[in-house]
Amino acid sequence: MEIKIKLNDEKYRYDVYQMFNIFFTFQDISFVKEGEDFCVSINADNMELKKSQEVLYKGNIEECKKEEIKRNIFIALSKLTGEKYPWGTMIGIRPSKRALKFINEGLSEEEIIKHYKDEFLVQREKAELCIEVAKYEEKFVNKDSNTISIYVGMPFCPTRCLYCSFASNPIAGCKKQVDPYLEALSKEVAAIKEYVDSKSLTIETVYFGGGTPTSVDNEQFEDLMKKVYDSFVYNRNIKEFTVECGRPDSITVEKLETMKRYSVDRISINPQSMNDASLKEIGRNHSVQDVVEKFNLARSLGFDNINMDIIVGLPNEGLKEIHNTYESILNLNPDSLTVHGMSIKRSSRLHENLVLKQSIHIPKQDELNKMYDKTKALAKDLGMHPYYMYRQKNMVGNMENVGYSKEEKECIYNIQMIEDNQTIIALGADAVSKVVFLEESRIERFGNVKDVKEYINRIDEMIEGKIALLNTLY
Numbered sequence: 001m002e003i004k005i006k007l008n009d010e011k012y013r014y015d016v017y018q019m020f021n022i023f024f025t026f027q028d029i030s031f032v033k034e035g036e037d038f039c040v041s042i043n044a045d046n047m048e049l050k051k052s053q054e055v056l057y058k059g060n061i062e063e064c065k066k067e068e069i070k071r072n073i074f075i076a077l078s079k080l081t082g083e084k085y086p087w088g089t090m091i092g093i094r095p096s097k098r099a100l101k102f103i104n105e106g107l108s109e110e111e112i113i114k115h116y117k118d119e120f121l122v123q124r125e126k127a128e129l130c131i132e133v134a135k136y137e138e139k140f141v142n143k144d145s146n147t148i149s150i151y152v153g154m155p156f157c158p159t160r161c162l163y164c165s166f167a168s169n170p171i172a173g174c175k176k177q178v179d180p181y182l183e184a185l186s187k188e189v190a191a192i193k194e195y196v197d198s199k200s201l202t203i204e205t206v207y208f209g210g211g212t213p214t215s216v217d218n219e220q221f222e223d224l225m226k227k228v229y230d231s232f233v234y235n236r237n238i239k240e241f242t243v244e245c246g247r248p249d250s251i252t253v254e255k256l257e258t259m260k261r262y263s264v265d266r267i268s269i270n271p272q273s274m275n276d277a278s279l280k281e282i283g284r285n286h287s288v289q290d291v292v293e294k295f296n297l298a299r300s301l302g303f304d305n306i307n308m309d310i311i312v313g314l315p316n317e318g319l320k321e322i323h324n325t326y327e328s329i330l331n332l333n334p335d336s337l338t339v340h341g342m343s344i345k346r347s348s349r350l351h352e353n354l355v356l357k358q359s360i361h362i363p364k365q366d367e368l369n370k371m372y373d374k375t376k377a378l379a380k381d382l383g384m385h386p387y388y389m390y391r392q393k394n395m396v397g398n399m400e401n402v403g404y405s406k407e408e409k410e411c412i413y414n415i416q417m418i419e420d421n422q423t424i425i426a427l428g429a430d431a432v433s434k435v436v437f438l439e440e441s442r443i444e445r446f447g448n449v450k451d452v453k454e455y456i457n458r459i460d461e462m463i464e465g466k467i468a469l470l471n472t473l474y
Helices: 010-023 051-056 061-081 096-104 109-120 124-137 175-198 218-232 253-261 276-281 288-300 319-332 349-355 365-381 412-419 452-457 459-470
Strands: 002-007 028-031 040-042 147-154 202-210 240-246 266-269 306-312 336-341 385-390 401-405 423-427 432-437 442-447
Touching: 002 010, 010 028, 010 061, 096 109, 096 124, 096 412, 109 124, 124 385, 124 412, 147 175, 147 412, 175 218, 175 423, 175 452, 175 459, 202 218, 202 412, 218 253, 240 412, 253 288, 266 288, 288 306, 288 319, 306 319, 306 365, 319 365, 336 365, 365 401, 385 412, 423 459, 432 459, 442 459, 452 459
Parallel strands: 002 028, 002 040, 147 202, 147 423, 202 240, 240 266, 266 306, 306 336
Antiparallel strands: 336 401, 385 401, 423 432, 432 442
16 A cells, blocks of 8 residues: 655655554655655645633644644544554654653543543553553662663674664674674773763663673683773672673573673563574574573573563564563563564564565454463563563564563663663673763763674774763762
């Protein structure tokens, strides 16, 4: 299907596109010029503004008009398609931030729920989720500019997943780049350690992610882990050190022992699905049994804070497959669970396949809602609560990603990252540092280059640029 939209005011183009994209995610949506054929005409001048919106947006008529345009389009498309999307017109990636703001202002839960419903057509269930997450996050949110977190990125994976858009290069084809990359990363680690010490900054958490940190060999992993530990963990009394092992086919006894040796207290083993056909479909080289074996191996070595990631809406998965995942993960009994909605990134092979109209089943909204309900039941049966949440563009069904955990097994780094109240110094290819000016409610970012070769060649430039930005705060 091709959808051609005519606007009388181009300034609302982005917002109009986002509403149509909710209902027609994989369709061709375009805007036409005067005189060209169109399917839909939208006249921004015909929108009648509500008094509540004028109060909410402090008299900003343009903001009021934008929200009313979105609202009218959403209602019309809901009637046209019969589809009910629970987040309504809300397209921001951090919906719980608004709930936290209102809680701090003294609003009741019912007042907050009414706000979400009246202004954005958000269903009650999602508004309640925002409140629950916000109340839980409140006790963790950073309030000290001198307290930071460290992110270390590994841009290699055993294979590249069908849906992936991150800097994750299949390691088999990048062997010659691994050692030079680790050397460059080690140089960045040393420089940032020196900076952190010179400014007497407090490190709250360290997160080693990717890509897949464990995709390198045992010796390379041991060497890098020692450097990260010596630089950011040893004698600092940090609250959390996470390694995102991710793929079970990259986990070995030696790497798990290395993590134990260097005080890693939280790891992720991320199957995404517990169905062998789905693992093959998304480009994974491991089986469900491999996930089970590596999880049990980690438990036997004393890891008592293990996260597992799953994705709802994977190609060709439905309720049956989600039920299989539910049963398998319930039996493993992890300490936290991160439920991601399938996001179709433009730079992924999955997006290419959809553009080429290849035969891929993506669940409809009703089935998707039931699949999400099954993951909520899984979290409840595991004795977990939701503790952080975020949303992404181009998610199947316009849903959300939710982190669940048992008591005291939350990932503090995830909360700080989502709430934007803590400076994150990020190291490695495609790692984006975030400098938070708490008193000004302002954030500045510095992104390292994505290409591994460029990162290696320009490491001094990356270090200098990052420190120059940090110096504007410290």
